[in-house]
Amino acid sequence: MLGTHMLATFYLALIGLALGLIIGIIVAILIHVVPYLREAFAPLLVLSQNVPLIALGPLLMIWFGFGWTPKLILLVLVCFFPIALSILMGLGQAEPQLREYLGMIGASRWERLKRLEFPASLTYLFSGLRIAATYVVSSAIVAEWLGANKGIGFYLKLKFNGFDQPGVFGSIVCVVTLSFLFYYAVVIAERLIIRWRPRSEGDWKGASS
Amino acid sequence: MRSVGSKLELIGINKAYRRGKEQVPVLNNIHLQVHAGEFVTLIGPSGSGKSTLFRLIGGVERPDQGRILVDGNDVTGQRGLISYMPQQAALFPWLSVEDNISSALVTTGTTKVEAKQQAANWLERIHLGGVAKEYPHVLSGGMQMRVSFLRALLMRRNVMCLDEPFAALDALTRADMQRWLLDLWEADRRSVLFVTHSIEEALMLSDRIYVLSSAPATILREIVVPFERPRRADVWKDPAFVQLRLEVLGLLGSK
Numbered sequence: 001m002l003g004t005h006m007l008a009t010f011y012l013a014l015i016g017l018a019l020g021l022i023i024g025i026i027v028a029i030l031i032h033v034v035p036y037l038r039e040a041f042a043p044l045l046v047l048s049q050n051v052p053l054i055a056l057g058p059l060l061m062i063w064f065g066f067g068w069t070p071k072l073i074l075l076v077l078v079c080f081f082p083i084a085l086s087i088l089m090g091l092g093q094a095e096p097q098l099r100e101y102l103g104m105i106g107a108s109r110w111e112r113l114k115r116l117e118f119p120a121s122l123t124y125l126f127s128g129l130r131i132a133a134t135y136v137v138s139s140a141i142v143a144e145w146l147g148a149n150k151g152i153g154f155y156l157k158l159k160f161n162g163f164d165q166p167g168v169f170g171s172i173v174c175v176v177t178l179s180f181l182f183y184y185a186v187v188i189a190e191r192l193i194i195r196w197r198p199r200s201e202g203d204w205k206g207a208s209s
Numbered sequence: 210m211r212s213v214g215s216k217l218e219l220i221g222i223n224k225a226y227r228r229g230k231e232q233v234p235v236l237n238n239i240h241l242q243v244h245a246g247e248f249v250t251l252i253g254p255s256g257s258g259k260s261t262l263f264r265l266i267g268g269v270e271r272p273d274q275g276r277i278l279v280d281g282n283d284v285t286g287q288r289g290l291i292s293y294m295p296q297q298a299a300l301f302p303w304l305s306v307e308d309n310i311s312s313a314l315v316t317t318g319t320t321k322v323e324a325k326q327q328a329a330n331w332l333e334r335i336h337l338g339g340v341a342k343e344y345p346h347v348l349s350g351g352m353q354m355r356v357s358f359l360r361a362l363l364m365r366r367n368v369m370c371l372d373e374p375f376a377a378l379d380a381l382t383r384a385d386m387q388r389w390l391l392d393l394w395e396a397d398r399r400s401v402l403f404v405t406h407s408i409e410e411a412l413m414l415s416d417r418i419y420v421l422s423s424a425p426a427t428i429l430r431e432i433v434v435p436f437e438r439p440r441r442a443d444v445w446k447d448p449a450f451v452q453l454r455l456e457v458l459g460l461l462g463s464k
Contacts, residue, residue: 101299104267105316105364106289115312119303196303196344 006174008151013140013182016072020079020132025125027080028087033113049081053139057146071143078139079132086128090121123197126190133182137175152178214400215280215367217243217266222275224261225425234425235261239275241419241428243368246398250411253421254461259404262426263370266402267291279367292364294371298353300345306356307332307341313360331359335393351382358390362399371403375410387413388442395439408457412450413440420460429460 027045031038053074060070094117102112144153152171159167222239225232235258243249251259264270266277268288277285284290292313300309307328314324332341335355345353354374361369375383387410394401405411411418418432432453436444444450 095299097295097297097299098301100269101293101295103269103288104263104291104293104295104370105313105366106268106291107316111316115301119301122303194303196346 002155002170002174005150005152005155006178009137009140009144009153009174010178010181012068012071012144012151013075013136013178015068016075016140017079017132017136017182019072020076020136021083021129023076024080024083024128024132025087028084028091028121029113029118031084032088032091032117033109045081045084048077053078053142054146057143061147066147066149071140071148074143075136075139078135082131082135083125083128086124086131087121090124091117093124094120123194126186126194129186129190130183133186134179137179137182141175214243214246214398216245216278217368217400217402218278218281219262219266220276220278222262222265222272222277224258224265224270224272236265236272237425237427239426239428241431243400243402245400247417248394248401248403248415250403250405250415250418251421252405252408252411252418252457252461253426254423255406257421257423258426259421260372263293263372263402263404266368266370267293290366291368291370292361292366294357294361294369294374296373296376298345298350298357300353300356300360302345305342305344306337306348309345309356310360310363313364317364317366327363331363332356335359335389349382350378351386354378354386355389358393362393362397368400368402371401373404373406376406383410390414391440408454408461409445411457412436412453413444418457420457432457 027041031041056077057070057074060073064070064073098116098120099112102116107115140151141153141156144151145157146153148154152174156168156171159171219239219241222236223234224236225234227233239262241249241251251262253259261270265272268284268286268290271286275285276283279290300306301312304312307325310328310331311321311324314327315321319327329338329341332338337352337355340348340352345356348356358371358374361371375386378386391414403411403414412434415434418434420429420432421427422429434453435449436447
C-alpha cells in the first residue's frame with residue numbers, strides 16, 4: 001500500500017529531475033552562447049523562483065488537469081534553476097590557456113563548447129544537481145498534496161485528514177528515505193563521471209604549474 | 210620522411226593596442242620568413258610582442274598593417290592553418306593522454322579510429338605508451354610537454370608555432386627536451402616558428418634566429434646558425450657557438 005505510493009513519488013521525482021536537468025543544460029548553454037539572452041531572461045528566471053509552489057500549483061492544475069503534466073512543470077521549475085545557474089557559472093570558468101590553445105588551432109565556437117566549456121562545467125553541474133536532488137522529493141510531495149490520487153503526498157494528506165499520527169510519521173520516513181536516495185545517487189554518479197581530478201592532495205602534479 | 214612544411218612569410222606587420230586613449234605600438238614593421246622545413250627562432254626580451262605575433266599568425270587577431278602569406282597565398286586573419294604548442298602544456302584534464310592527442314587529430318580531419326591508432330603508436334614510440342590511458346595530471350612536467358609537442362607535431366598543419374614551450378621546466382629536463390625535440394623534428398622537417406628567452410636554446414635548435422627589440426618590437430638582426438644537422442649534442446663547445454651567443458647577448462643587452 002505505502003510501497004505503491006512511494007514508487008509513484010519516486011517516478012514523479014525522477015522524471016522531474018531528469019527533465020529539469022535537460023532543460024537546465026539547454027537554458028544554460030543558450031544563455032552562454034548568446035550573451036544578450038542573459039539580460040533578456042535573467043528577470044524571468046528569477047521570477048520563476050519567486051512565485052510560491054502552493055500558489056502556482058493550483059493554477060497549473062486548473063490549466064492542465066490532475067495528471068502528470070502540472071506536477072512535472074512544477075518540478076522542472078524547481079529543479080532547472082540551480083542546475084542552469086551552476087552550469088552557467090562553470091561554462092565561463094574554463095581555463096584561459098585551453099581557450100587560447102583552441103583559438104590558435106582554429107577551433108570553431110561549437111568545438112570550443114564541446115571540447116572545453118561543457119566538460120569544464122561538469123563539476124559545477126553536479127553541485128547544482130545535488131541541490132536540485134535535495135529539493136525534488138519534497139517538491140513532489142507538495143505537488144501531490146495539491147491534487148493527486150497516488151503518491152506519498154496524497155497518502156500524507158489522507159492520513160493528516162484522519163489525524164493518523166503514525167501514518168504521517170510513516171510518510172515522513174518515506175520522504176527522507178527517498179531524498180537520501182536521490183542525493184547519494186547524484187554523489188555516486190559524480191564520482192563515476194568526474195574521474196580526472198587528483199584523488200588526494202598528496203598527488204604529485206609535476207613541475208608545469 | 211619528406212618535409213611536409215610550408216613557407217610562412219610576414220610582410221610589414223604593424224600592430225598597436227589601445228590603452229585608454231593612447232595607441233601603444235607592439236609590433237613595428239616586422240618582416241620575417243620561415244622557409245619550408247626550416248626551424249626559425251624568435252628571441253627577445255619579455256613583453257616584446259612575441260605572443261602577439263603568434264596570435265596574428267594563428268588568425269586570432271588581425272594586424273593593423275601588413276600581410277601574412279603561407280606558400281605565397283595571403284592568409285591574413287585566417288584561422289586553422291597552424292599547429293600550436295603553448296607555454297603551459299595545456300592538456301585537457303578530462304581526457305586521457307591518448308585522447309588529448311587523438312582529439313586534436315580529429316580536428317584536422319583524421320577519422321576517430323585512425324586518430325586513436327596513430328596516437329597510441331606514437332606514444333609507444335616516444336616511450337609514453339604506459340601512460341596513454343592515464344589522465345594528464347599524473348604525468349611530470351616534462352612528460353606533459355612531450356605529449357603537448359606530439360599533439361602539435363601530429364596535427365598535419367603547414368607551420369608549427371611553439372611558444373616558449375620549455376620555459377616552465379627545470380634546466381636538466383629542459384636540456385633533455387631540446388635533444389628529444391630535435392630528434393623528432395629532424396626526422397620529419399616541419400616548418401617551425403619557435404619562441405624562447407634562452408639564447409643557448411635558440412642556437413641549439415634553430416637554422417635561423419631573429420632577434421627582436423623590446424616593445425615596440427622590431428627585428429634587430431637575423432642570424433644564420435651555421436652548425437650542421439643532425440646537430441651534435443656538444444655543439445655548445447664550438448667556438449662559433451660561444452661567439453654567436455655573445456653577439457645575441459650584446460644585441461639584447463644594448464636596448
